[in-house]
Amino acid sequence: MSLTDRPYDVVVWGATGVAGQLVADHLTGQYTPEELSLALGGRNEERLRRVETRLVDGTREWDDLPLVLGDATDPASLRELARSTRVVCTTVGPYTTYGTPLVEACVEAGTDYCDLTGEVTWIREMIDRYHDEAVETGARIVHSCGFDSIPADLGNLLVQSFATDEFDAPCELVRIYLEAGSGGVSGGTMASAVAMYEAASTDPIARQTLRNPYSLAPRGERAGVDPGEQRRPKRDPLRDVWTAPSPMAPVNERVVRRSNAVLGYPWGREFRCSEVVPTGRGLGGAAAASAIAVGLGLGDVAMSIGPVREGLSRFVFPEPGEGPTNAQMDAGHFTVRVFGRGTAPDGPFVVASEISADRDPGYGATAQMLGEAAMCLAREEIDSPVPGGVLTPASGIGAPLAERLREVGLTVAVAEWTDTQSD
Numbered sequence: 215m216s217l218t219d220r221p222y223d224v225v226v227w228g229a230t231g232v233a234g235q236l237v238a239d240h241l242t243g244q245y246t247p248e249e250l251s252l253a254l255g256g257r258n259e260e261r262l263r264r265v266e267t268r269l270v271d272g273t274r275e276w277d278d279l280p281l282v283l284g285d286a287t288d289p290a291s292l293r294e295l296a297r298s299t300r301v302v303c304t305t306v307g308p309y310t311t312y313g314t315p316l317v318e319a320c321v322e323a324g325t326d327y328c329d330l331t332g333e334v335t336w337i338r339e340m341i342d343r344y345h346d347e348a349v350e351t352g353a354r355i356v357h358s359c360g361f362d363s364i365p366a367d368l369g370n371l372l373v374q375s376f377a378t379d380e381f382d383a384p385c386e387l388v389r390i391y392l393e394a395g396s397g398g399v400s401g402g403t404m405a406s407a408v409a410m411y412e413a414a415s416t417d418p419i420a421r422q423t424l425r426n427p428y429s430l431a432p433r434g435e436r437a438g439v440d441p442g443e444q445r446r447p448k449r450d451p452l453r454d455v456w457t458a459p460s461p462m463a464p465v466n467e468r469v470v471r472r473s474n475a476v477l478g479y480p481w482g483r484e485f486r487c488s489e490v491v492p493t494g495r496g497l498g499g500a501a502a503a504s505a506i507a508v509g510l511g512l513g514d515v516a517m518s519i520g521p522v523r524e525g526l527s528r529f530v531f532p533e534p535g536e537g538p539t540n541a542q543m544d545a546g547h548f549t550v551r552v553f554g555r556g557t558a559p560d561g562p563f564v565v566a567s568e569i570s571a572d573r574d575p576g577y578g579a580t581a582q583m584l585g586e587a588a589m590c591l592a593r594e595e596i597d598s599p600v601p602g603g604v605l606t607p608a609s610g611i612g613a614p615l616a617e618r619l620r621e622v623g624l625t626v627a628v629a630e631w632t633d634t635q636s637d
């Protein structure tokens with residue numbers, strides 16, 4: 215079936231889960247059935263029907279929503295799903311466990327795809343297995359369309375486009391600052407973290423993926439000047455603050471480096487990018503940076519030990535299907551700023567972007583980001599020279615996503631940063 219004959223624009227696959235329901239809430243709240251042919255997908259008809267009833271009761275425009283039944287472990291059902299829609303928007307995770315057959319089905323059918331994965335070991339596997347075929351079929355497989363990694367990847371794209379337009383030069387040094395954030399966590403997210411640590415404990419390629427800062431670059435291009443994530447407290451090279459390691463750096467930095475590589479190195483082969491948490495000035499800033507670094511280090515050690523990981527999964531982490539409360543989500547917010555330094559003919563310059571929202575980053579805002587990524591794909595609002603492949607938000611969609619995020623209420627801004635501005 216050609217893309218234009220497909221019955222659906224978007225299928226939200228995993229619509230019964232915590233993130234999937236929020237994405238379906240966002241899309242039915244934002245668009246009408248005349249604007250979007252939307253279906254809900256999952257493995258359990260009764261649970262899907264309950265979600266559909268809740269959505270229909272909550273809006274005036276939607277009288278019903280078609281259901282697409284299948285199972286992540288049944289490739290035939292996934293092939294049918296992929297052939298029924300222009301875009302599959304999937305929240306069925308851990309992606310390491312459930313994701314591969316769906317990517318294969320979308321690549322085969324030339325169907326665009328977006329997800330919420332931060333599982334770098336799995337993304338690398340998808341690149342190695344499916345990138346070339348996806349280029350041939352024209353499928354855009356766009357990973358990491360949630361809090362990891364849209365603010366970092368799109369924030370860098372905004373900074374680079376501004377620098378190129380205004381100064382005729384890219385930024386060779388980029389710092390991503392996880393400035394502020396508050397929100398909850400779901401069982402699905404913790405299960406995905408556990409799946410990635412498990413992969414790393416048994417699979418040498420997964421371990422190598424986590425060690426190499428360029429592991430998501432195309433094969434043959436997995437080396438460069440960046441040393442990898444910051445692991446200790448450090449003074450910042452661009453701002454007068456202390457910084458701590460960021461828990462999202464292992465994903466976001468690699469995604470941004472992949473964007474540079476897939477786009478043909480528009481920001482140079484010497485492009486350096488790192489993500490940190492700014493903690494302020496003076497002794498207080500240094501102490502806070504040390505506390506975060508120690509906490510993250512201990513967390514990493516605990517998750518690397520099999521029995522501890524198992525104990526945390528069984529007794530501490532929420533179960534799959536459990537998510538943050540409405541109160542936690544309502545109180546959530548985040549700000550991610552990206553600073554880039556470049557050199558124009560008349561001297562150095564600094565550009566800064568900000569992506570922020572008064573919503574829980576991992577759920578409320580993530581649902582907006584994933585939903586709008588799916589809308590860009592469905593409407594072919596793409597600004598990228600790349601025809602298809604296993605891609606990132608910046609290389610698979612690009613600037614139109616910034617426009618859509620602004621329209622649904624996120625702050626998305628970019629400007630020159632001058633010495634008169636302070637932190």
Ligand SMILES: NC(=O)c1ccc[n+]([C@@H]2O[C@H](COP(=O)([O-])OP(=O)(O)OC[C@H]3O[C@@H](n4cnc5c(N)ncnc54)[C@H](OP(=O)(O)O)[C@@H]3O)[C@@H](O)[C@H]2O)c1
Nearest residue numbers: 228230231232233286307330360361400402403406534535
């Ligand atoms: N990047 C980010 O910022 C971000 C934010 C939030 C979440 N995430 C990621 O998103 C993923 C989902 O998280 P979540 O909290 O929504 O998880 P969840 O609540 O556990 O939802 C998982 C979904 O997968 C479905 N599922 C499980 N096994 C399936 C199978 N065999 N076939 C078809 N469907 C199946 C579940 O269906 P049933 O209801 O039938 O069990 C449910 O709809 C995780 O990987 C998480 O890490 C990322």
